[in-house]
Amino acid sequence: MFNRENVLSSAPAGAVAASFFPRVYGWMTAGLGLTALVALFTLSSQSMLDLIFGNRMVFYGLIIAELGLVIALSAAIQRISAATATLMFLLYSALSGVTFSAIFMVYTRGSIASTFFVAAGTFPAMSLYGMATKRDLTGWGSFFFMGLIGIVIASVVNIFLQSEMIYWVTSYIGVFVFVGLTAYDTQKLKMIGQAGFADGESRQKEAILGALRLYLDFINLFLMLLRVMGNRR
DSSP states (O other), X not given: OOOHHHHHXXXXXXXXXXXXXXXXXHHHXXXXXXXXXXXXXXXXXXXXXXXHHSOHHHHHHXXXXXXXXXXXXXXXXXXXXXXXXXXXXXHHHHHHHHHHTTHHHHBOHHHHHHHHHHHHHHHHHHHHHHHHOOSOOHHHHHHHHHHHHHHHHHHHHHHHHOOHXXXXXXXXXXXXXXXXXXXXXXXXXXXXXXXXXXXXXHHHHHHHHHHHHHHHHHHHHHHHHHHHHOOBO
């Protein structure tokens, strides 16, 4: 019988991977666009700003909600439907836009724009490298994950120490870590695409999860670059 499952499972690996990546980048772009729109809307509403930044509990609650969505989506991706995964990703992107508006209150718009262009140039270059290189980047994953854990721990400690040296060291290391993770995650997604999918539902869920990974890589690369290059108000 002719059906979509047979087409997906029997298609050449290169063709499956080629059709998979446009979905991944498409959803990643949609997430970034939603984040930008929500951030601009939040900035335009004084009542929203007062609600979010006038009460630290609300702001930290949003941060916890974002973290919870990432963990839940990653852990439950095999048990939930593609529609639910897509909705969770879009909800995460919207929540990120709310908290992301804080950078416009800290940094000048000119430095935000220039940093965005640097990130927008660096990210696709490293993603292309991860897709095209013949070198196995599997070993990079654990190395950069350890670096990420170190950045998180150092940043939490620095909340109390307020050390300028720790701030700059974690910022520069952070740029290095997320540049590397971009290449690593792209190669990992390429391998997933080449392995093929049982059906369209599985492909959509993997595309959403891949979009989330690259979205996080881009956002965090941008934020680390902003810490290095940004001019504060």
